[in-house]
Amino acid sequence: MEKYLYLAVNLFAISFPLIRSFESRVKFASKWYALFPAIVITAIFFLVWDHWFTVIGVWEFNPRYILGIYIFELPIEEWLFFFTVPYACMFIYEVLIYFFPKDYFKPIGKYFIIIMIPLLLLLAFFNFDKLYTAVNFSVGAVALAVHWLIFKDKYMGRFLFTYLVHLIPFIICNGVLTGGLTPEPVVIYNNAENLGIRIWTVPIEDTIYSMTMLLMNVSFFEFFRKRKTIQ
Numbered sequence: 001m002e003k004y005l006y007l008a009v010n011l012f013a014i015s016f017p018l019i020r021s022f023e024s025r026v027k028f029a030s031k032w033y034a035l036f037p038a039i040v041i042t043a044i045f046f047l048v049w050d051h052w053f054t055v056i057g058v059w060e061f062n063p064r065y066i067l068g069i070y071i072f073e074l075p076i077e078e079w080l081f082f083f084t085v086p087y088a089c090m091f092i093y094e095v096l097i098y099f100f101p102k103d104y105f106k107p108i109g110k111y112f113i114i115i116m117i118p119l120l121l122l123l124a125f126f127n128f129d130k131l132y133t134a135v136n137f138s139v140g141a142v143a144l145a146v147h148w149l150i151f152k153d154k155y156m157g158r159f160l161f162t163y164l165v166h167l168i169p170f171i172i173c174n175g176v177l178t179g180g181l182t183p184e185p186v187v188i189y190n191n192a193e194n195l196g197i198r199i200w201t202v203p204i205e206d207t208i209y210s211m212t213m214l215l216m217n218v219s220f221f222e223f224f225r226k227r228k229t230i231q
Helices: 003-022 030-055 076-099 104-128 131-149 156-178 205-229
Strands: 060-061 187-189
Touching: 003 030, 003 076, 003 131, 003 156, 030 060, 030 076, 030 131, 076 156, 076 187, 076 205, 104 131, 131 187, 131 205, 156 205
Parallel strands: none
Antiparallel strands: 060 187
């Protein structure tokens, strides 16, 4: 049964959001027209990145906990990850908008950008020899800058609220994948390529990786939603 662990994490992540997609309040299923293009575009970017890092040994996947089905050197569970997790995160995004109509975090969006972009770039620069740290933090900084140039603070508050809330299930799921509950991790990181700082068993870099993935999904989702509204 161990080989089903990564698959189980994917199913756990998407199960409740998928079941609740058809309820009458949030009506998440009615927004699939904007959601699915956002997820696919973001997934393509991250799958290319993921494939590159897998091939050069930044991380690898433990055959003990996966089905053994690979597509371009990536296990099928890893492909699913970039669809199930964003779906769950965007469900959180929409639920929070419904239950908290006021954008409480909007006033700090600008300051988050002002602090995070130079901080991430500095950390990337001073850890240039650590590939996951340098690339991850650089991409995160660029994603924040591009989002701000296009949308300013229109969605940043909503994104920040979602990001903070999503950290709870994120740490749980990634903790399972990085060996928090098992004798060996599902995803094995080359610690020479990261800072070696962990939250439970989760590399600190993963919090920025997840931030970028969420931000890209929010950006594309709102872009496609706005485009339909204009039409």
